Amino acid sequence: METEDIIEAPLAEGAVAFMLRCHAGSELWEVPERAVLTLTPQRARSLLRLCETVRELGVYKIADFDYSPGFCAWGEGDSGEETVGEPVRTEIDQVSCYADGVRWSAAVRHTCMTFSTEEIPLSRLLEIAEQGREDRSPIS
Numbered sequence: 001m002e003t004e005d006i007i008e009a010p011l012a013e014g015a016v017a018f019m020l021r022c023h024a025g026s027e028l029w030e031v032p033e034r035a036v037l038t039l040t041p042q043r044a045r046s047l048l049r050l051c052e053t054v055r056e057l058g059v060y061k062i063a064d065f066d067y068s069p070g071f072c073a074w075g076e077g078d079s080g081e082e083t084v085g086e087p088v089r090t091e092i093d094q095v096s097c098y099a100d101g102v103r104w105s106a107a108v109r110h111t112c113m114t115f116s117t118e119e120i121p122l123s124r125l126l127e128i129a130e131q132g133r134e135d136r137s138p139i140s
Contacts, residue, residue: 032071
């Protein structure tokens with residue numbers, strides 16, 4: 001079964017729902033296959049500020065605890081379609097902001113198995129942040 005690394009769907013008021021493929025430190029680890037999260041224009045602007053700080057300070061990344069994504073298994077339904085599986089309990093969930101994008105990571109609860117998501121590029125964060133600005137009507 002071949003799936004996309006990043007799947008997105010537009011929501012109201014400029015927000016975007018994402019399903020991001022997860023990757024583990026080892027092929028043998030059983031970790032969630034997908035992260036599901038929503039980025040609002042406000043949250044995108046906040047993440048952009050952290051990415052800008054990374055560039056200004058010349059550091060590799062800035063990480064912050066963030067339990068907003070849901071992590072889940074990914075499977076195949078009876079007729080071959082892709083389906084979201086059982087939720088996976090995690091801990092130490094964080095968002096990492098880099099100079100060119102953001103990704104989320106966590107550990108499967110009560111294990112040492114860590115994983116991270118595909119990266120949402122800076123360019124996509126900018127689009128989401130600007131969408132929120134376009135949707136606002138001017139004050140009369």
